[in-house]
Amino acid sequence: MPHVERLHLRHVLQTVCALEEVVLRVFGPEGGQVLFTRDTGQAVLSRSGTQILTALRLEHPLARMVVECVWKHCRKTGDGSKTFILLLASLLRLIVTAAYKERNVEHTSNSREAAEARRLADSLLTFGLEELDDVIAAGVVPYGCSLSWMDITADTNISAHTNTNTHHIQKLLASFFLTRVGCSHCDLISRLTRELLSHWRVKDSPPSLTLHFIEDNFPALHTAVSGFPVTSSRLIEGQIIHRDFATPCPPSDQQPVKAVVLAGYLQPNVLSEGFVLELGGGEKKERSSVQYGSWAETSLQCVFAHLKRLGVSVLLSAVKQSDAALSLAAQAQMRVVECVGKDELSLFAQLSGATPVSDRRLIHPENVATLTFCRPILLGDHRYVHVAFHEPEERLAVKPYSLILCGPGEGQTEQYSRAFRDAVHMLLVTWEPVSDRTSHSQQSTSLPEHPPTEPPPSPPKCVLEPGCVIPAGGTFEFLVHRALLQRDSRASHTDVGVRLLADALLRVPQLLYPHNPRLFLQTQTQVASSVRNHLHPSGLLACTPKDEASPEQTRGKSDGHCHKRADAAPPASALDPGLESVSCKSRLVLSVLQCLSRLLQFDLVLRTRTLTHTRPRCHSNTSQEDREEETDD
Known part of the structure; x- marks a missing residue:
């Protein structure tokens, strides 16, 4: 029982x-x-x-x-x-x-x-x-900073001190990676994140498009390399295909390189192509097998001759080809890459503009991709295929780059890869506006009775605007705690649950510095003082609440509602907790x-x-x- x-x-x-x-x-x-x-x-x-x-x-x-x-x-x-x-x-x-x-x-x-x-x-x-x-x-958003998407994809070679918003974005990413990879490498990984986003940003497009693309294609966009220090991580131009050449790879000076993506087999199919294999035994059966072999070889030779006329020298195949096909490819000095993953082939097709072909008899010029180069690359203990695309910016408005993430061991490299992907998702949530449920639900889906006289329905009110960040280290919890207590004081009766939530939120900043309670008290006092004076809670940057900025504060205001105070003290980097996303905390x-x-x-x-x-x-x-x-x- x-x-x-x-x-x-x-x-x-x-x-x-x-x-x-x-x-x-x-x-x-x-x-x-x-x-x-x-x-x-x-x-x-x-x-x-x-x-x-x-x-x-x-x-x-x-x-x-x-x-x-x-x-x-x-x-x-x-x-x-x-x-x-x-x-x-x-x-x-x-x-x-x-x-x-x-x-x-x-x-x-x-x-x-x-x-x-x-x-x-x-x-x-x-x-x-x-x-x-x-x-x-x-209670929180007016004291935060609204970062611009253009800032996150700005030139990473520009010093952070020359661009306040770029410095803030670096702090947002570094704060995220600090809890995932430690303080030694958080700046390096955050810089690589910004560089990758900058290269893959589609011009005149919303941030969600780029972030969704990188998140969905991340397995094909990065390569984990174990046995090397983290500082060896870098970006390289083009795409890394995580397979090696199945045929000898002779040095070639051909520029540009022509490639075809194959979704099927080069070997002829008996049933689909109409060859009849007669049934029988003995000499008759042997004669039929010889005829089939001769027909298949002739058919393959015709395929490679057609590929040569198209100038193709590289074949990317989703399946493993036959020994006969590989032999003929080697004779024709064509390089074959077998068993390429579906994600990698899909990304290659998007970047090259070439349509994959499933039937070997239907290879046309639109199926041929033009590459700057296609060569082997050694990363750690593995040899892969490295390709670069011919003039992609004119067509895609992006710069294809691949991320090489290194680590001393396999486990550490996996953690860096996982943290990198989570950071991209965090940025996606940060730039995702949260609409007011009430205003959205009140909108009618039917047409008004008098269209000439009735105004169009207003769009949903955005409660949490995209890109809003707040200093880390307990600032969010302090501000929400204060806002909840003010709400409860204005209510006609005490809401016990709201009071409990306000008290519970203070537990989080208390645990940030368990051996240094002074930092907790300093942060709490600093936030309270900043709120009273309508200043940015960090005490270092003046991000004034909207509609409350004075003319003196408004002058020199940069994009993102942030600007340096003339009398601000230099930031204490050793105690700087960084920034965190308001949307994620909400x-x-x-x-x-x-x-x-x-x-x-x-x-x-x-x-x-x-x-x-x-x-x-x-x-x-x-x-x-x-x-x-x-x-x-």
């Missing part, structure tokens, strides 16, 4: 607090790294909260559910796994305390406390869905409220004797790859 376990609020809190203890080891600027030991014996160091949490061997279903919520949130925003757990634990701790405040802590009954906790969690979720965006728009709070409401809906745990998924060990815990290939939510 299955074992039934009744869930108490204390048990739920203990489960989340156990995850909190794990996350605290790697949180904040003073956080360390976790050592993973895989089943193969390979040791990997990681600061990624998602990788650490998904690597744990979790038996309790609530713990697995929380980790699943964290993973889903990070898939949506690219970041926030550690803060997610800390905020959830802090909020749950306050809710449990509030639910038990008028009851005996040792009381065996749990129904009343659980009902009160559910009520508070549900009210917070309703608040998050209906009012949180407005609170953040009023989604983080809402995701925590959704997870909290779901977490408190369960009363019983039914344990059955079924095989559960096991994961590799992580230093007395576990390790596994991030589930990058799973479908999105």
